[in-house]
Amino acid sequence: MTENIQPGKKHALVQAFASPAGRAFLALLLVLIIGAIFNADGAFFKIGTHRDTLRQASVYGILACGMTLVIISGGIDLAVGSMLALVAVCCAQMAVHWNWSGWCVVPACLIIGGCCGGVSGFVTARLGVQPFIATLAMMVLARGLAKYASGGMKVSTAIMNPDGTFHYVDVPRFFRLLDHRILGGNLSVVTLIFAACVSVAWILMSKHRWGRYLYAIGGNEEASRLSGVPVVTAKTLAYVASGMFAAVAGICQAAQEQQGDPEAGMGYELMAIAMVVIGGTSLMGGRGGIGLTLLGVLTIGYLDKILSINAVPEAGRLVLTGIIIVVAVLTQRRKRT
Numbered sequence: 001m002t003e004n005i006q007p008g009k010k011h012a013l014v015q016a017f018a019s020p021a022g023r024a025f026l027a028l029l030l031v032l033i034i035g036a037i038f039n040a041d042g043a044f045f046k047i048g049t050h051r052d053t054l055r056q057a058s059v060y061g062i063l064a065c066g067m068t069l070v071i072i073s074g075g076i077d078l079a080v081g082s083m084l085a086l087v088a089v090c091c092a093q094m095a096v097h098w099n100w101s102g103w104c105v106v107p108a109c110l111i112i113g114g115c116c117g118g119v120s121g122f123v124t125a126r127l128g129v130q131p132f133i134a135t136l137a138m139m140v141l142a143r144g145l146a147k148y149a150s151g152g153m154k155v156s157t158a159i160m161n162p163d164g165t166f167h168y169v170d171v172p173r174f175f176r177l178l179d180h181r182i183l184g185g186n187l188s189v190v191t192l193i194f195a196a197c198v199s200v201a202w203i204l205m206s207k208h209r210w211g212r213y214l215y216a217i218g219g220n221e222e223a224s225r226l227s228g229v230p231v232v233t234a235k236t237l238a239y240v241a242s243g244m245f246a247a248v249a250g251i252c253q254a255a256q257e258q259q260g261d262p263e264a265g266m267g268y269e270l271m272a273i274a275m276v277v278i279g280g281t282s283l284m285g286g287r288g289g290i291g292l293t294l295l296g297v298l299t300i301g302y303l304d305k306i307l308s309i310n311a312v313p314e315a316g317r318l319v320l321t322g323i324i325i326v327v328a329v330l331t332q333r334r335k336r337t
Contacts (some may be wrong), residue, residue, distance in 0.1 A: 020280030020288070024295035025277060031302050034316045040309040045146065051186055057301030058194035059084075059249045059256075061294075063272040065201040066117075066245030071276055072205070073238045074218040075124060075131035076286030079256045080246040080272055081112035081265035083116045087250025089146045092155035092260030095172040102174035116142055117243020120235035135239075139269070146262040155260035171258050178255035190252045201290045203242070214238055218285025231232060274325045275300050 027041045043049055063080045070077045087109045094100040094108060116138060123134040158166045181190050205211035213234040216224040225231045249268075254260050279296025281288025300321070307317045 020292055024278065024280045024292050024299070025315040028295055028299045028302070031299050031306065035302060035306040037243060038306060038310050043309045044306065045188055049309065051181075051188065051191075053301050053305040054144040054191045054194075055188040056305070057297055058188070058190045059252050060198045060268060060271045060299040060300070061273060062107055062245055062252065063268055064275040064293050064297055065197045066242030066291055067269075067272045067276050068201065068281055068288065069205070069214060069238045070079070070131075070242050071273075071281055071283060072218045072288050073214040073235050074221060074284055075235065075238065076135060076273070076283075077120065077239060077242045078269050079090060079138035079142055080115065081268035082139045083113055083243055084250040084265035084268060085245040085262055086116065086142045086146040086149070087113050087247045088254040088257075088264050089155055089260035089262050090149045091251050091254040093149065095174055095254075096157055096169060096237040096259075097159060098174065102177070103170075105174060106251065109251050110148075110244050111251065113243040113245075113247025114240050115243070117241070117246070118236065120243070121239030122178065124239065125232045125235035129321075134153060134300060140189045143262070150260060150262045152262065157258065175255040175258055178252060179258070183327075184226065190256065193248065193252060197248060197292055198290055201245075201293075205290055210237065215286055216285070217283075220286075221268070271321075272301065274321060277325055 032313060039045060064082065066080060067077055090112055091105055093110050094105045095102070100108075118217070120135050120138045121132075123129045123137075124131045127134075157169050157171060159169060160166055178189055178193070181187060182192075194293065205214070212227050213224070213231075216227070216229055217231055217234060250265075253264055257264070275296040276288070276293050277283060277296070278299055279288070280291035281292050281296075303320070303324075306316060307320070
């Protein structure tokens, strides 16, 4: 009897790790094991290392939440890094230079991000332009707007006077709140914001009709249209949501750096895509979920931190991340075939 049960358990275990969630969890587990082995004289086991890992990965993770929505619908959004920079500049301008309260800054930034995403969605869904081209154009446009709004300089607490001299103002209370740490300094507020974004994305994808529309569109857009799914509206809203998540990330970026940098966010879109793909969400659309993206965020976040505490150069980290993305895509392709 035991001989009959054991093979069944073994088969179930193999099936569990063969699923996207199983592969994503296994990847995270392997990264944590590597961290335990190459622990940089015990640095990996310190609570501060894990706190900083989550804090550093949170901005990327917020972008990955919006990217997940777009990728599941069969699209891609290359503009999230530039939209982050645009919102960071606008946020710093409003909070630092214009002395607006956070209650005004946050809605204004969300509107900016949503409008940028809406333009990408309209061009993609209504005009039929390929998502790669449409969001590439928005990437350039948003970066240009960020540099135009900032005058090509960082928007910081140093404000230029008419005579060319500078005077300094205090960091807004709103920024200090977002960059604060709670629970004895062991948890960053930005990490809580990331957790909230994950929850919102999960609710939209799992509990709302619009989320089911995105899965259907990503699986077969033409069949969805013939079935009565509002394809144009659903796809446009996916890019709007991606823009709003990018806005949240831009606000957090500005608060952490205490300034708005028009050069911020370069390459962030690639990191967000990597987190989504490594988590197991298919680039072909129609398959995946925010839970898988969360595993991808933790995997990339911890991998980057482990390489950092072991003094691996940034060039090596980028090369390794690229290799991991290729392996993840090839794994998906083999599973699909």
